[in-house]
Amino acid sequence: MTKPRYDNLFWDGTEIRDQLEEDVDLRCQLIFSLMTYSNVTIFELLRFIFSTTIPSIHHRASLFLADRSTSDEHDNDANTSTSFHPATILKLWYKNFPKARPGIDRMIQPYARDIVLHESDKIIENKSLKVIAKSLTQASVENITTPGMLVDTYQELAPFTWDLLWTISASPNDHRKALIRTGGEDKVEEEEDDWDDDPNLEDGPDIDPMAVPARVHGFSRNPLFPVLVSISMLTFVRNRATNALPLVLGLFFKIEGTSSRVMKMLSNVGLCVSSRTVERVRKGMSSPV
Numbered sequence: 446m447t448k449p450r451y452d453n454l455f456w457d458g459t460e461i462r463d464q465l466e467e468d469v470d471l472r473c474q475l476i477f478s479l480m481t482y483s484n485v486t487i488f489e490l491l492r493f494i495f496s497t498t499i500p501s502i503h504h505r506a507s508l509f510l511a512d513r514s515t516s517d518e519h520d521n522d523a524n525t526s527t528s529f530h531p532a533t534i535l536k537l538w539y540k541n542f543p544k545a546r547p548g549i550d551r552m553i554q555p556y557a558r559d560i561v562l563h564e565s566d567k568i569i570e571n572k573s574l575k576v577i578a579k580s581l582t583q584a585s586v587e588n589i590t591t592p593g594m595l596v597d598t599y600q601e602l603a604p605f606t607w608d609l610l611w612t613i614s615a616s617p618n619d620h621r622k623a624l625i626r627t628g629g630e631d632k633v634e635e636e637e638d639d640w641d642d643d644p645n646l647e648d649g650p651d652i653d654p655m656a657v658p659a660r661v662h663g664f665s666r667n668p669l670f671p672v673l674v675s676i677s678m679l680t681f682v683r684n685r686a687t688n689a690l691p692l693v694l695g696l697f698f699k700i701e702g703t704s705s706r707v708m709k710m711l712s713n714v715g716l717c718v719s720s721r722t723v724e725r726v727r728k729g730m731s732s733p734v
Contacts, residue, residue, distance in 0.1 A: 449499055557605075564603035568676070569684035571602060576692050578722060579729045586696070589689050596669065599676050610675050615668035678715035691717045692726065699723045 456462065465472060480490060494506050513528040538545055568574060574595075576585065588594065600607050677690040695717035698708060705720050712719045 447499065448501060560605045561603075561609075564606050565680060565683065567602045568599070568680045569687045571598070571687075573598060574680075574689045575686045576689050578692070578726045581692070581726050581729070586693055589693050595673060595677070595690060599673065603676065606676060607672060610672040611668065614671045674716065682715040688718060691715065692722070695719070695723045696726065699727070 461475075465475070480487075494502060497503060509530050511530075535549070538549055576589070674690070680687045681691045695708070695712070698711065698717055699720065703711075708717070708720045708723075711717045
């Protein structure tokens with residue numbers, strides 16, 4: 446069938462035109478009344494709309510699914526719901542039918558897994574995240590460790606995965622939520638580290654201090670780093686060639702005197718490369734680390 450059996454000419458020959466109201470809600474009520482009278486369920490109607498090959502109906506369905514959003518970083522949820530109509534429907538399901546949420550979540554999960562897998566594929570196929578041990582130099586180590594380089598790469602290749610992990614690490618817990626409600630200040634425990642007191646810090650390469658976000662208010666640790674390391678570990682475990690951060694961390698741990706047993710444990714969880722790999726790298730580097 447190339448066109449609907451009931452087109453405008455059919456309706457022009459009825460009295461229904463006299464029943465059409467200017468108000469969209471009233472017209473929708475009229476259509477719903479016709480559905481009820483003809484014993485057509487919402488599921489049957491939607492399945493027909495999105496599965497039919499009739500060009501005019503398929504075109505209308507395509508318009509509904511069109512993504513009118515922009516790449517503007519200032520886009521918010523409200524803009525998304527108006528620029529992508531299925532998002533509006535999904536929000537209405539969540540808001541008005543809370544008992545349906547478990548089923549909606551089960552429906553979304555397989556597609557979320559597909560997105561994560563696709564983003565993981567892009568990471569392990571990215572050449573900039575693969576370091577050949579024999580070609581590693583002091584300059585390449587500094588390039589990998591430059592603040593923002595790996596962050597930008599992961600955010601570009603895996604935005605969904607990054608946001609997912611960021612939600613886990615950066616969302617305030619009940620204690621912080623209570624402090625926010627009362628206007629209190631979270632006491633950030635001062636941690637003893639050498640980051641600010643490193644006498645050699647100024648001797649390193651010029652870096653953009655804004656490349657890595659500052660510590661999130663109320664957090665004693667920057668949530669960005671667990672996200673960064675998590676993605677590195679997960680993709681390194683999946684593909685040992687995606688070794689940019691694990692290789693640098695392995696060098697750091699070895700130089701700082703980490704024992705072979707600890708190195709083996711860290712390597713097994715995907716945080717760094719093995720001790721043997723580090724030794725091969727140190728011997729093959731063209732300039733000292």
